[in-house]
Amino acid sequence: MxxxxxxxxxxxxxxxxxxxxxxxxxxxxxxxxxxxxxxxxxxxxxxxxxxxxxxxxxxxxxxxxxxxxxxxxxxxxxxxxxxxxxxxxxxxxxxxxxxxxxxxxxxxxxxxxxxxxxxxxxxxxxxxxxxxxxxxxxxxxxxxxxxxxxNTTERLTEKAERLQASRARGVDAAEAERRRIERDLHDGAQQRLVAVAMGLGRAKSKMDSDPDAVRALIDEAHADAKLAVSELRDLARGIYPAVLGDRGLDAALSSLAAKCPVPVEVHVAIEPRPPAAVESTAYFIVGECLTNVAKHSGATEAKVNAWREERPSGDLVIVEITDDGHGGASMRPGGGLSGLADRAATIDGVMTVVSPVGGPTVIRADLPCVW
Structure with missing residues (x-):
């Protein structure tokens, strides 16, 4: 104040x-x-x-x-x-x-x-x-x-153009997400379930002739079935994590920070809770950014700040991810940060990247609560 x-x-x-x-x-x-x-x-x-x-x-x-x-x-x-x-x-x-x-x-x-x-x-x-x-x-x-x-006409025209562009980007992002889910199912859980079926089939054929081999095959099928369940659970969590729906963005972002190998400081002040689409978008932006911090930035620490800001045009949820790495990040066509910007655009949000060579890197997403 x-x-x-x-x-x-x-x-x-x-x-x-x-x-x-x-x-x-x-x-x-x-x-x-x-x-x-x-x-x-x-x-x-x-x-x-x-x-x-x-x-x-x-x-x-x-x-x-x-x-x-x-x-x-x-x-x-x-x-x-x-x-x-x-x-x-x-x-x-x-x-x-x-x-x-x-x-x-x-x-x-x-x-x-x-x-x-x-x-x-x-x-x-x-x-x-x-x-x-x-x-x-x-x-x-x-x-x-x-x-x-x-004036009113210009604002409506600009909004229509922006929504048309964000809709196109949203369709592309949804299509990319669909392909990712199909790939993960095909390469992961589906292969595990095929292995379970084949193992049970071999066990069935040896039921009378080799009980010891049957026991080993059933154990192997059981292990594959548990791995398939785990992979399906991880896939479902990637679509919409349970902690986000149950406990909100504060707990979800803290969970992401705890899994990051780079120390992350988290501050969240978002009350009341925004719509689910805003929460999930913020969650996945933070998750992808922290993955990039761990893999590419060379940072020793990172910060995640999320807050709700009142505007005359409607409330915004603002998320900032900062790291002290070597910088140089940018939104290139087809790159990971461009994909995050596309995800933000589906709800009329805007993402900006400031990352001079030598750092620090600041990634900010302004996500409207009404669109």
Whole structure:
């Protein structure tokens, strides 16, 4: 809570000078541009204004992302590339998003003026900083999202494109998982059961002539049957582990960490429990990442953090796996990390990998609880 209060104060203090400069430039350039349109100089000034507006809109999105941890996507301004230079920039000037950016930069100036002295008070009087500033900042973010972010049509279009892509990746991931299960059944439990059947058949043929051999064959068939049961149990656990369904993600991730040969520190704070699809996705991402840590990273320790985060668009379950290995991991087409990203995409989740050469490696999955 204290960290959130300081981030909010930093947003308000840093936003005031940015907003002041933006307001002065917009008012000045707009006034000069409109008043000199009759001599064509105004058109050049207004074109400069579009660049200034776009730059300050991006600066405000970056400020909100960096301090308040809210990502506002950059809306697309469509330009007709077939027309002349002046036609393209005229289209930019009359684009609805350009005027929405201007509206935010103008309206946010008095808001930042109010927030600036309030932030100073919040730094001195702690209750104001902890309880009042975040509420004001949340209202400010709502204004920014409505004006600086994509409009409803763009958001729906982007969501449809993202869901279409994630559906295709999900189908591929499901097909790969089906092939893996078929392979494991064919190479494992099926072969064991065939051996059991053959052993019992040989025992049946020797029932009367060689009782001692029958006993040995039955013992061998019994051992194969137990191995087949064990392999089927492991296969079923790979599809959906019992500990995950019975005790939740905390116990399941702790179980994975206990099996990893590299020491793993686990911190889980996810209440209430997310949907089963989110839990299973998080579980398999952590499991695969810890396997990679043990096999390829050269790490001496690893950490797994999982928490639930509230967002205006819906809660997220965030999972981070960090190791101190030699780094260099990346999501290559057909690779294991790409497969995990595909699994996350089936529930509209996003996975990122930061792994510079020399380490450390940080793998993060943002998994929405509603999709």
């Amino acid at each position: 204290i960290a959130r209060g300081f981030r909010t104060a930093a947003f308000m203090l840093a936003g005031f000078p940015i907003s002041l400069v933006a307001f002065v430039l917009i008012v000045t350039l707009f006034s000069v541009g409109v008043s000199t349109l009759i001599v064509w100089l105004g058109l050049v000034v207004l074109l400069v204004l579009t660049k200034v507006v776009s730059a300050f809109a991006a600066a405000n999105r970056n400020l909100i992302r960096g301090t308040l941890k809210v990502d506002i996507p950059t809306p697309r301004i469509e330009l007709d590339q077939t027309g002349s230079f002046w036609r393209r920039y005229l289209n930019r000037m009359i684009d609805a998003q350009m005027w929405r950016n201007i509206a935010y930069l103008v309206l946010s100036f008095p808001l930042f003026v109010f927030e600036f002295p309030l932030a100073i008070v919040g730094i001195v009087i702690l209750p104001v900083g902890l309880f009042v500033l975040p509420v004001i900042a949340a209202l400010h973010v709502m204004l920014a999202e409505s004006l600086l972010g994509p």
